[in-house]
Amino acid sequence: MTSQWLGQKSMNALVSSLLNLRNRHLFICDLVIFSITPILGLILRLDGNLALEPYASDLAAVTILFLTVKLGVFWNCGFYRRYWRYASVEELSFLAMLMAAAVIIQTLIFYVVYYIYHHTVDNLPHSLPFLDGLLSCLFIGALRFSMRALESVNSRTFNSEKRVLVIGAGSAGVSLVQEMQRNPQLGFHPVAFIDDNPRKFHARIRGIPVVGDRHRIADVVKSHNIDKVIIAMPTVSGQVIREIVDICKASEIQPSTLPGIHEILNGRVRVDSIRDVRIEDLLRRDPIETDIVEVSRFLRDKKVLITGAGGSIGSELCRQIFRCRPAEIILIGHGENSVFNIQQELEQFVQGLKKNCVSQIEIPCVSTFIADIRFRDRLKYAFEQFQPDVIFHAAAHKHVPLMELNSPEAITNNVLGTKNLLDLALQYDVKHFVMISTDKAVNPTNIMGASKRVAEMLVLQAARESGKPFVAVRFGNVLGSRGSVVPTFKKQIAAGGPVTVTHPDICRYFMTIPEAVQLVLQAAILGHGGEVLMLNMGEPVKIVDLAKELIRLSGYEVNKDIDIVFTGLRPGEKLFEELFVPGEEYENTEHENLFVVKNASRIISKNLNCLINALCQAAYQNDCHTIKLLLEELVPGYGSNSLRSYTPLGNKWGVTVPESFHGLGSLKPL
Structure with missing residues (x-):
């Protein structure tokens, strides 16, 4: 038990250290990565041939060139001002955009050097700038998004979370799940969707399966050990809400809900909007279209x-x-x-x-x-x-x-x-x-x-x-x-x-x-x-x-x-x-x-x-x-x-x- 506890403690310490990496630490990691990617690119281009002596001087020159270009682009575009612990698809797109810009610039400079100083990079393959760019993007992306993955694993493993069944796989339900996943410290772990649209059955939305319609609520609550049911359908009628509430009560679980569409005037769905079902929800009418x-x-x-x-x-x-x-x-x-x-x-x-x-x-x-x-x-x-x-x-x-x-x-x-x-x-x-x-x-x-x-x-x-x-x-x-x-x-x-x-x-x-x-x-x-x-x-x-x-x-x-x-x-x-x-x-x-x-x-x-x-x-x-x-x-x-x-x-x-x-x-x- 003691060794298991020590192993768990060491793992927690390692994860915590990785999650606490700051941009200055990542800058040093990038410096190392950019220093070795030209060598790895050349090895790939030569089908694994490790005899690099004929390319040593030219490779050293382009390594410095590529490193300077990439760090310059990243620094000037604010790449090192991002908080990668909570990286999203938007950050991935930003990384790809910067990497593309860096590859284009270093390729242009490579060819300019080649044509002006032909003897300087004569021995190097012309595909090296592209291979270097791809490897650089792969390594620095993996480093940063591993932090995001560790954040999710850490929150699920070491935090007390409620297993949530979300009723409604529309825009409100998806936004709710997205915020739960983005902010695991809130203590909600979405497990499954319920939706009455048969075209969504067995689909996975943000990695969460749609397991059936409202008539399966009781089975899903039992089989998935659900702790909390959230009704995320702000536009449905009161009759539908009443039916879902009755099903949940029969399963001995108290549902919560998002407010009706009239209460969410700014259109933003947030976890702190979740509340108990009220009489207003049971009397809810079809949404009123207002100009x-x-x-x-x-x-x-x-x-x-x-x-x-x-x-x-x-x-x-x-x-x-x-x-x-x-x-x-x-x-x-x-x-x-x-x-x-x-x-x-x-x-x-x-x-x-x-x-x-x-x-x-x-x-x-x-x-x-x-x-x-x-x-x-x-x-x-x-x-x-x-x-x-x-x-x-x-x-x-x-x-x-x-x-x-x-x-x-x-x-x-x-x-x-x-x-x-x-x-x-x-x-x-x-x-x-x-x-x-x-x-x-x-x-x-x-x-x-x-x-x-x-x-x-x-x-x-x-x-x-x-x-x-x-x-x-x-x-x-x-x-x-x-x-x-x-x-x-x-x-x-x-x-x-x-x-x-x-x-x-x-x-x-x-x-x-x-x-x-x-x-x-x-x-x-x-x-x-x-x-x-x-x-x-x-x-x-x-x-x-x-x-x-x-x-x-x-x-x-x-x-x-x-x-x-x-x-x-x-x-x-x-x-x-x-x-x-x-x-x-x-x-x-x-x-x-x-x-x-x-x-x-x-x-x-x-x-x-x-x-x-x-x-x-x-x-x-x-x-x-x-x-x-x-x-x-x-x-x-x-x-x-x-x-x-x-x-x-x-x-x-x-x-x-x-x-x-x-x-x-x-x-x-x-």
């Missing part, structure tokens, strides 16, 4: 003001707008902590760009402004100071039960705040205005939804009177937003349950935050003014199914480890959200997931300004009864029964919708 180029062109070099910048939607707007390189991003919010957090995140982006010396890219300026949009004078100061070109209005009170009990707050924030912004946008000649609305503004049964519907009317009126492209965008619930159902369920599960659901049949539309924001940005360039744009929300999801999946993802069994309790509908809550307003006419836009209400600006009360003034006055006086009466007059259908029947496509209201709209259909369990 990023057009959105970037629209926002480039503009001053963009974002209200509610610290919120879930507002902060994601900041991230995605930052990547479009506006001249300035102005973050307006009432909560100082949330605004501070997104400001720090954007500042890190700025520092990263500066650190990487991205001089050719204009880095946006990030400005913060703490303000409550209900205070017009404070907002006016912001407009005077920043002179924005584009406004994204994401600030709002959004919690239905809370606003039902605090209607004056809903009115002053959602209605008066929007009016203040619109008045100042017109006064300071803002070019574009986009308001984030909600599906709860459609046939509202609660104060929050009615207040957002009134805010939509204000945007439409401002667009109609000014002729400017001011628009509102409607969409449903966003997964993971603060105060939404998913974080609430997670807290209840962490506390040991029960998970509370208001009604067994209650359904909602869901989108991920990045997906919703991408479509909001797309809507900004499609809206011409005086329109309400609506996102295709896909299929509605039963909240009870959402609760069950979250319990399972947390490693528990429903109604065994964690119970589900039904508490009854809350004030103002509907069983089903609706997407269409009576009298509205919907048309397709250039984007398949965006629809426009073409007659939205015509469905506005003629007494809108008077009613808004009265509504705000009632809010200042905390007159909840008058607020409700005025909302009933402003918003047709407000106050109806929240349990009214559910009719697909809203046809009971006589709504005109495009045939391509697939927003409402049969409810499908997760």
